[in-house]
Amino acid sequence: MATDGERIREQIWRTVMPDEQDRAFVDLAVDGGQGLPEFLRRLGADVSDSWDQLAALSAEYRILVEDIEAAIRVLGPRGWAVTPMSVTVLRQAVEAAEAGREGEADDLLADEWDGDDGAARLSRVCAQVGVLGATDPELHRLFHERARLVGLARDHHLAGRYDASVPLLQAHMEGIVIDVTGGSKFFTMTREKADLVDPQRLVGLEACLAALQKIYGTGVKETQTRGSLSRHGVLHGRELAYDTRVNSAKTWSVFAALVEWAQPKALAVVRARKAERQAAAAGSQALDGRGRHLDNREFSETRDALRTLWASAMGWHRQRGRFRPDLVGGVYQTSDFTRKGLPAAHAIQQWVSQEGQEVMYWRTTASGWTLGIALSAEGDRFDEYLFSAPRPPSGPPSAGASGWGGLFETPPDWS
Known part of the structure; x- marks a missing residue:
């Protein structure tokens, strides 16, 4: 066995x-x-x-x-989540704990969350929280506010105010899990308990967050001074010795692991919300307050692909002195575009001038709207133009074709 x-x-x-x-x-x-x-x-x-x-x-x-x-x-x-910490320090802590020096092991790991290096580690975690809902306006605003509060927990920890850092972190551990799972919880043993097992990620191993969930979710039935990590004991005033440096560092380690676990789930939530908005706006010609189309199906994926071509086109021009005529279909194949979320029939079009000093790429999105990007070269200087119109470009910017925006003329659907 x-x-x-x-x-x-x-x-x-x-x-x-x-x-x-x-x-x-x-x-x-x-x-x-x-x-x-x-x-x-x-x-x-x-x-x-x-x-x-x-x-x-x-x-x-x-x-x-x-x-x-x-x-x-x-x-x-x-009570430690080990993935956010140095392997060298983890090895030393394991040796100390196995030799019966558990206090020394805890102090070694708590040091990882103090001083300049600890402050940098804490700030990275705060920044990761702030971008969990990136590209979704409402979620981005909410996670930005959550990151602000987590930043206060960082300041409390570094200042030794562990009585404040621990409950604040525990509150946002629960909030993040609820946000990315649609209502499941971290600190519960009921049917509402979140499934934290994800075999594709180290933090999602059965022996990692899922095991820590039991430690932090255990109830405290009587008032005590054992230094328990139980959120129930902290929140309900039944644990009176939770406010230690080690307990705060342990909570930070779990919080950091939980944020890493939440990243792909937050991305899935963002994508689902985007799909819902796009389905609701499909076929609409309405614009938002900034002049952008509400029916923006495939806009972000198309912009991403065109920007990639734009950067690559400049690189090849610097090497060869002219734009490549086979960037699409030669250098970039179908798989390069499907990885960016476009269908296999990506339908990206390209045109290069006879002299090789002007190039444009464009694509008609699922909404029927066309986005494009163009470059013109003069020596070492490149001029960029962005296209946004209900039909494909009739020609390059140099020909005076409509729909192209030059420097400081970014079309709303490109913002």
Whole structure:
């Protein structure tokens, strides 16, 4: 029967290396491949040096997995989420805890959230909260406000006001989970409990956030001074010794892991809300207060693809002295555009002048509106033009075709 460590290690391997063939190759390089380079040399392929490098890297990779497993197994039950912290410090903390010096282990990890490095780590977490709802105006506003409050928790922690940092963080842990799951919760053992298991991410391993959820969601039935991490005990005044540096650092570690877990879920919420808005506005000719079309299906994906072509076109021109006529279909294939969210029949059009000094790209979106981008080169200088019109461009900006906006004339649908 597998031990806890073996089960956790297997979860880590499935996350960081889901392809079993890759995992088998690592095992071969470390354990069973000593004779393979000699076998290949006899066949005329001398790979000894490369194989030695691969074996060394594979061994390092295995050690890293073992370090993460030990940290999750030993430090997780103490209330630490280990993924946001230095592997070197985690290794030292594991050694201390396994030697019976649990207080030393906690202090080592709490140091990760103090001083200049700790302040930088805390600020990164605050910034990650602030962009969780990016590209959705309402969610962006709400997460920006949430980041402001989390910033206060950062300031409280750095100032040693742990009585304030812990409950403030716990409140926003719950709020973030509710926001990205549509109502599920972190601090509950009821049917409303959020499913925190995501085998594609280390923070989503069964032994990580899901296990910590039990520690932080445990109820406190009587008033105590045990230093419990229970949100119930903190919120209801039943835990009177929660306000310590270590407890605040532990809560920050879990909060940071929770934000990482929430990132793909927040993106899914943003996409779903966008799809709902676009479906409701499909076929509408109405504009918002900034003159942008409400029916903006495929606008952002099209702008992204055209901007990529714009940057690449300039790069190739600097190398060759002229724009490439085969950027679409040559340098960039269908898969490059589908990765940006466009359909396989992406329908991006391109035109390059005979002299190769002017280029334009455009695409008609699912809404029927056309967006385009053009460049003209003169020596080392490039002029950019943006297009937005109900029909494809009749010609390049130099020909005086309508729909093109020059410098400081950004069309609303490009903003």
